Amino acid sequence: MSESIISTVDIVLLIIKDDRLCVTLSKRDKEPYANQEALPGGYIHAQDDRDCLDAAVRILQQKTGLLPPYLEQLKTFAGAARDPRGWSISVVYFALVDADLILSATNPGLTIWPVDALRRLPFDHNEIIAAAVDRIRNKSQYSSLPCYLAGETFSLPRLQKIYEACLGETLNKVSFRRKMDELGVLEAVSGQTESAGAHRPAQLYRLKSEFKNQLKLLVRGL
Amino acid sequence: MSESIISTVDIVLLIIKDDRLCVTLSKRDKEPYANQEALPGGYIHAQDDRDCLDAAVRILQQKTGLLPPYLEQLKTFAGAARDPRGWSISVVYFALVDADLILSATNPGLTIWPVDALRRLPFDHNEIIAAAVDRIRNKSQYSSLPCYLAGETFSLPRLQKIYEACLGETLNKVSFRRKMDELGVLEAVSGQTESAGAHRPAQLYRLKSEFKNQLKLLVRGL
DNA sequence: CAAGTTAGTTACATAATGCAACTAACAAAA
DNA sequence: TTTTGTTAGTTGCATTATGTAACTAACTTG
Incomplete structure (x- = not known):
């Protein structure tokens, strides 16, 4: 059944920097991929979080100190192959925020990267970011x-x-x-x-x- | 962490009947809500399913015998309150199929209901169906x-x-x-x-x- | 073969869009 | 103080997209 499934939330935090759409990455403090840049994320806490949005807000607060004006569920990425720890579910949210709030704050371990010039990231995070860009591109149209x-x-x-x-x-x-x-x-x-x-x-x-x-x-x- | 989280996939199978958008429900064979009509769904099998889409296809096959021409991830519904068994994640897919494939087949336990005249359903399935209708309404536009x-x-x-x-x-x-x-x-x-x-x-x-x-x-x- | 009904097209008025050229308001240089 | 350069913001117009009404086409039934 589902005893062994890892349940996490990841967040694509997008900003505009130098007139370009950029994503905010944070340095992972734990294995796997410790010390590498990746999407901010974390486990769902069944005890503390009432639902996924709750978890997303909590994680975003922990990793960036922000409560962004826009936070929407993007898509869920799941499967056996995407995380070395085993079968995992990541419910991904995307957040939009004024760049100044990130650039001015002292957020250690946060880095900003243009979405169209990203290096290879851990897990399926490149694919996730691509999905977020697709979504924002679509919604910006109307x-x-x-x-x-x-x-x-x-x-x-x-x-x-x-x-x-x-x-x-x-x-x-x-x-x-x-x-x-x-x-x-x-x-x-x-x-x-x-x-x-x-x-x-x-x-x-x-x-x-x-x-x-x-x-x-x-x-x-x- | 995530040991106690229930991981499932539910499917909103939509068809047109009498020129109306309808959803296909199946009678639940287990608790909770045994014998009640609800969205076809099931546990993710970490052993058998490579990813969520895999699970969705398997569940749809089991419950309806169909492989629909269109199957897309809709949204994930999760939280502590939506399932009496505890904190649960449901990754919901929506499927579109020609009504004849369902109406002609002998699918015991499947019933068809217009989406705009549904009774109160178990779990948060009314909310899920409403989200599916929103999505199809939006996408049909373009x-x-x-x-x-x-x-x-x-x-x-x-x-x-x-x-x-x-x-x-x-x-x-x-x-x-x-x-x-x-x-x-x-x-x-x-x-x-x-x-x-x-x-x-x-x-x-x-x-x-x-x-x-x-x-x-x-x-x-x- | 006339009547009724839906399929499919045409012609035209109206609305939305894109472009070019305009005016407006500022700072800095002359 | 005037000129120049640059971006902000507007206007007018050509082009394209859309909605409507009225048409013709093709069938069945009486």
């Missing part, structure tokens, strides 16, 4: 998902760069702004602008409070 | 997914009914046919028509062989 990768306030050109990093393609400026208007999740921060050089400063926006914990979907994609 | 619910050959009006059942809304005939043309997964069965009454018979189509095992996606939805 939702406010990438907004969770921006900070509290941001300009539309900045948000467009984030969408482009998620989608892996450049977008038309006019169409993008029309779609953001249609989405209706943003509100201008009155008077606030971002001056980033010798040119016209950009209006700053933030997520309307009612959308801080809820995705908004477009009827017809970007 | 993919060839509902084709797996049709048989070998089918007319376009029939396929439109299937799409409508999946989406829960009626579609425009001209637009639907344009989109199916754009999808490009169908080929006319030359000379074959379906005569279903005192009116013009409909051209029959089938999935092109290269799409029997691969979803095709629309760039811009139905």
Whole structure:
């Protein structure tokens, strides 16, 4: 039956760094693959965790100190071959967070890697990250998902760069702004602008409070 | 750690019956909830199953005798409260199959229920089915997914009914046919028509062989 | 062979999208 | 103080996608 099955949760924590989609890895402190970079993860604690989301939040807190604004179940990876310890189940979540929260914090053992230039990772973690990128690419096409990768306030050109990093393609400026208007999740921060050089400063926006914990979907994609 | 966690696979087997999206339930032969209708499922066999998909195929074979043309992982439901036996993980798959394969076969203990008129089911199976319906509704909007619910050959009006059942809304005939043309997964069965009454018979189509095992996606939805 | 019914197509109005060219607002150099 | 360069943001228009109504086609039944 299931006595010998290892039950874990792993987390793909994604951020934008230098306009590129990046994944956060943490150095493993135990065998197998001790001292190697891998997705942050851990055992499910049947005593402490009420469900998988609980476990994901706990593990993320332990490994990164963060409670990210977006956390969604991605997929479950399981089988006999993926972990040297034996038959294992990993319920994988993916989290989106503003890069500054990671880069500014002192998180020992956390490293950031562009998702399109990863080296070979332990377990099936490359495959897992690829699945996360697929998911975010898909959802970015028709939702406010990438907004969770921006900070509290941001300009539309900045948000467009984030969408482009998620989608892996450049977008038309006019169409993008029309779609953001249609989405209706943003509100201008009155008077606030971002001056980033010798040119016209950009209006700053933030997520309307009612959308801080809820995705908004477009009827017809970007 | 994870010694006490129960690991199972459950399957949401969906079909179209009387132009409605329906789920296939099977009578449980063991406790808990013995003799009640529930999603077909079973323990993962770490000895026999190489991975979860393996387990899903085995369980589906045992409970229904089918190898469905479409089988995808839906989501994992886990926690302390969902199963009276204790902390449990259920990796849920959803399967699509031509209704005739179930209705014609002699599958004792299998029953068919419209997904929008279900009674209260054991475990969290109502919630699981709702998640499956959400998924199929979403994917039907921009993919060839509902084709797996049709048989070998089918007319376009029939396929439109299937799409409508999946989406829960009626579609425009001209637009639907344009989109199916754009999808490009169908080929006319030359000379074959379906005569279903005192009116013009409909051209029959089938999935092109290269799409029997691969979803095709629309760039811009139905 | 006329009537009824569904299959399938055509023509056209309306809406969505993409592109190019515009104006706006700033800093820095002249 | 004016000019220049650069990015922000808007406008107008051509092109494409979509929805609707009205059409023709092909069958069965009376």
